[in-house]
Amino acid sequence: MRFHFTDEQTQFRDTLRRFLQTVSPTTAVRRAMVTESGYDAAVWKRMAHELGLNGLVIPEQYGGAGFGLVELCIAMEEMGRSLLCAPFLGSSVLATYMIRLAATDDQKQRMLPALAAGESIAALAFAERNGGFDASSISTLAARVGDRYVLTGEKFYVLDGMSADALLVVARIGVSDGLSLFLVRPDAKGLTRRALEVIDPTRKLAGITFDRVDAELIGDADTAAPALERTLDLGNIALANEMVGGAARLLEDTLAYTKMRVQFGRAIASFQAVKHRCAEMLLSVELAKSAAYFAAEAVDEGRADVDYLSSLAKACASETYLQTAIDAIQLHGGIGFTFDQDTHLWFKRAKSSEVLFGDATWHRRRMMQRLPAKEVA
């Protein structure tokens, strides 16, 4: 493990930060978040064309940039900082990894280049009403009809499901123990989707019902479970990096505010209670960063304990992001609770991130189930 970013990676981060400062100031976030799709299509195209972000982890032979998770996580961290509203996590991370891990070469050839080019948005529909983010919670049914399949059931909490033109649906064929992955078009007959009312308007979720909807099997039948788990491991690591980006930004904004805000004739940053709280916030953010960075590097280095590290990073980021957001509002005082001040935008992202793909309690339990024989360090 390197424990630091290369100069190229740092340069990539700087470029990205400048780009996001331009396209995703909070005025833009507020514009995007009140739309149903939740993102600015022009920015989405620019991300693909100018920076190749959409295909960051798509192999070059499928039109992508072929980077690793570390680079993806740098992007996620910066997007978390700027609270970018875009179907990146749903399409460019989850759906992309799922296709990479589960699809046949032919299917990849059909899907990935369009994703890389920013011409297509895919969503991975796996969770259902019960809200479980693991394989055992899935009961949507697939039945074979000739060469193709029909799906019946309901998917819920589908990240970026409203903006996707390709739905990757995880379902069970009959009473199979294994899971299978299907490609469904959102305009297919028997499919109904609607935007869910969400606590975090910068992160759009859809509910989708399937009533004998035509579907194409992706990859082999009954083999999607390990790919789904791996995809969620990578997704959680990406999400953890997004979260620490948001937390770091909250701390910076809060620091700036406390240094500027005067009460009792002094900057509130001069009160020891404020200083000490900020010191603890910094500690918490840096620890969460370390966990998020380590997990990403572990994937690129091919370590075997990615499942453990993914849950560790996500559990750590969950607690840190939420607590940082709580502290940020508190240190902003009354103004921090108003809609026009920006802090609540990150607070809501912290809340949605806290439980997305499993809350801290769930991931801590999973950590202990996946505890490596020799502890990591």
Place this chain on the structure above:
Amino acid sequence: MRFHFTDEQTQFRDTLRRFLQTVSPTTAVRRAMVTESGYDAAVWKRMAHELGLNGLVIPEQYGGAGFGLVELCIAMEEMGRSLLCAPFLGSSVLATYMIRLAATDDQKQRMLPALAAGESIAALAFAERNGGFDASSISTLAARVGDRYVLTGEKFYVLDGMSADALLVVARIGVSDGLSLFLVRPDAKGLTRRALEVIDPTRKLAGITFDRVDAELIGDADTAAPALERTLDLGNIALANEMVGGAARLLEDTLAYTKMRVQFGRAIASFQAVKHRCAEMLLSVELAKSAAYFAAEAVDEGRADVDYLSSLAKACASETYLQTAIDAIQLHGGIGFTFDQDTHLWFKRAKSSEVLFGDATWHRRRMMQRLPAKEVA
């Protein structure tokens, strides 16, 4: 519920506090804690003769004062404040209640007056090596031999077991589901007892092994389990009150120290970090007091949810006392970690109290099992 102490109770508290200031300054605590018995026999006699403490909850017909749990808890709180070293919790609370609840009238007549007079010390031996503080953890065996019984097994964590002249041993007769209570003399043949090395030298524990030891059945066979549970409920409430007394004292001593201690040209009590921590300590101590007081009053008022309230009070006191002790040492700085300064004496009492009769986790779980249909308030 009254939510306040009567004038008589307040007077009782004041008398007790003055007495304990005389007999239990920390110099006396330090003297007693290095002895094997762990208490000053002269003080023990004075407690009985001058204040009637030893028989506080022993009914008048058995030579006691016939007071309720509220009065007992006032005594416990004051003893916790002054860190009195005496077999009070073991003999005057646990053993006394167990006899009251389980013994025949004749047996009470034989045992209670001597306890009230300070002439006898009894210990309740129920926990074993496994450290469980509930009925299901008990496996010491009793076998009937004529009119009497013989006991075989081991008792551990026996509170005040070294100073007791009467051992009340909870055991199982054969393969019975029920528990039975026995009276054993510590000098009986086949009995070995030794002082355990403890983390808190102000609270003595004994380990006792029984190899076919002669024993008298107390009360009826197989009926001791409910009495034991009730005794532990009352014992936990008494302990919780002792704990809040200790916590309140720690806070007072810490406040006095921070107001006196100068660093950087100012009393450290003037640092906002110190002020805020003390404010939180006060909150925590007052909340724990409220829980401990409420539980005691609930017993005297005959409420049905004593089991729930007992666990609530104990879990609350566990967290509060330990955290208060940690904070007290921290605010004393380096000197607070030295042996000659007194804070660690309470810290160790907080540590032993934290786990005695079940730790906070255990009691929280029990709370939820005993949750009343309508929540209390």
Place this chain on the structure above:
Amino acid sequence: MNEDAIRTEVRAWLEANWDSSLSLVEWRSRLVDSGWGMPEWPRAWYGRDFSSAQARVVQQELAKVGAVGVARTGIRLLAAATLLEHGSDAHKTKFLRPILTGADTWCQLFSEPGSGSDLAGATTRADFKDERWIVNGQKLWTTSAHHADWGLLLARTDWDAPKHEGLSFFVIDMHQPGVTVQPLKQMNGHASFNQVFFSDAVVDPEHLVGKLGNGWAVAMTTLAHERRGADGMRSGAADVGTAASRTGRVHDEERKEIETVMAPYTWYPQRAGRVDLAVPRAKETGRIDDPTVQQELAKLLILSSSAEWTARRARATQQLGKPQGPEGSLGKLAASHVARAAARVHTLIACAEALLSGVDGAEHGVIAEILLSVPAVSIAGGTDEIQRNIIAERVLQMPKEPRFDTGPFRDIPRNTQ
């Protein structure tokens, strides 16, 4: 006057006067003029110089027949108490009666964008020109400003005096062109407060309350009554419940009055964390079987029960007339802990459902509203930081914070906006 005599007299008066078919203001006019509406007030001003024990007896008699009391919603009684203590006879004559009958609505104009915790740092200015006070500046967190007739205004009249000595206290007419009221939207979507902008707003010279430069002392009276009122508000809520079933014009109008005032605050129970929902939700969702949920639920119950019992201890001490112990100053800080713990537990119970709100959200969005409202509990009405300062300084007698705001106000660093 002893208890029985009071009861007899009130009963007789009620028999002759109480009529639920009156309009609300009509009935309250009778009540106020009789001296039974505010018997603890002075005889000269609608009262009878009663002790609070005597007043409680009157209250009980009114309650027995279901008679509506004087108007208490909003900040009316804070305004009345302030004027009673610091106002001139002219103020009292003009303002007290319409306050008590509910004819006039009031708002409090103390907080500003630049002075939140530090109220005395107000920079809204009142300048005396052409025999009138001209007010310029901005106030924040004003409740009910959008339908208030009058405002209690704290404004700076002397910039060379020390901070607390350059403030004056006014009654301002809210119906004038120089006063603009805008709702202030919060992160949970509600708009319970207003911003009030003053642009050459006018105050008549006779509407100065207390002496010039003595505004801080007057405002402290208002705030002291506000703090004392916090308990009353809670018990008031219970009254609303019992009144809900009563019929008659006066009751209908009272219900409407309460509804109007309370409308912006439907989220306040959520702000406090809705501990009452925790166990039922855990049972309903089956999450109560999860040992971690059990632990967190138990922690919440310990916290909320012990906080409630602490408040009861404080009340019992007060009712016995004994000196208040530390337990009386802890309620607000305890409430913050309880609410935060409750938000945690509700999230833990909800799992993925915590992502949703509105019609899709758990309990029809109530859980989401809890999660988005709890952050206010440790800020509104005095931040946790201020509470800890108060506890440390007033209860624990620890040294006060060093002062950096002495000398002429003009020279004290302040926010620039």
Place this chain on the structure above:
Amino acid sequence: MNEDAIRTEVRAWLEANWDSSLSLVEWRSRLVDSGWGMPEWPRAWYGRDFSSAQARVVQQELAKVGAVGVARTGIRLLAAATLLEHGSDAHKTKFLRPILTGADTWCQLFSEPGSGSDLAGATTRADFKDERWIVNGQKLWTTSAHHADWGLLLARTDWDAPKHEGLSFFVIDMHQPGVTVQPLKQMNGHASFNQVFFSDAVVDPEHLVGKLGNGWAVAMTTLAHERRGADGMRSGAADVGTAASRTGRVHDEERKEIETVMAPYTWYPQRAGRVDLAVPRAKETGRIDDPTVQQELAKLLILSSSAEWTARRARATQQLGKPQGPEGSLGKLAASHVARAAARVHTLIACAEALLSGVDGAEHGVIAEILLSVPAVSIAGGTDEIQRNIIAERVLQMPKEPRFDTGPFRDIPRNTQ
């Protein structure tokens, strides 16, 4: 001099000189005089003016043949670094060589009962009488004072100067009647520190280090090296392990040297919480099956792993010669969090066994020692409060605490004992 040249030269010298049958001081005398013992030191003083990269190469060559290095235990190297920077040539001549050979033992006399966090508030006094400095006062938290030959003494020589300007720095001979050393017992039963009492103790005038009144600057040098050494100590611990199996008189004597110095600190790993024991103990006791234990264990692992990775990030940045980020200042505060969480987890795993200690205690008393030692971690070497101040002020650039200790030291409030 390039790496290969260094290697060749060191190897040749070692071939000629390294001999494990020598006494420890004999061998180190050879090593020190050769300039290979402290190659990063100046040529004039046992060194070769090497860069730290060059010095690492020398170190590697010594390690290859298992040669013992200069004496590094205790505060020897802090004393050496301080004298090298601030001492006179006479000081260097007299003290440096016996420091490096391990012949002399040193102790640090900075902290006092009345000045802990506030070191510059020292009130131990040195008065110049009859051509000598006469020292009176008390020092605390002194490690190794009971077998030290020399002490680094911070004492007040001017009571009218401002606090930081009235201190001077001395080397004091610990073997004299005016110096009394007493062990200081701690709450965990260990006595790792001493109290040192000065009663008309004598310091020769030539043992003043730096200028009169410049003692604070000199002490800051010592402390800066102490902080930098914290990392080194950890990696040093690993060396001891590999040296354990080596034979020969020099190795035997080195092991004894380390053992003597380390004896008071056997509890230091326990102070840090012994995270390494948590999972094994949970498995061994079966407590790992308890969902609450799982949660708390996981929290502990998250905390300790992320703290470790944060330290690794800081080290990686340092090794790359890049500007240090905030992660470098957080280690001590993180360690407090880790240790406290570990103590919680160990208690949770132990249940009733947490009542016991010594032979009856879990892990033969190690768990009890953890529980009784962890409170020191957030105090020793700078309290958590001081660490948070430092992070806020130095890393986050927040305003400094207001000063109440300016003006003549005589007039500054201080502890009276």
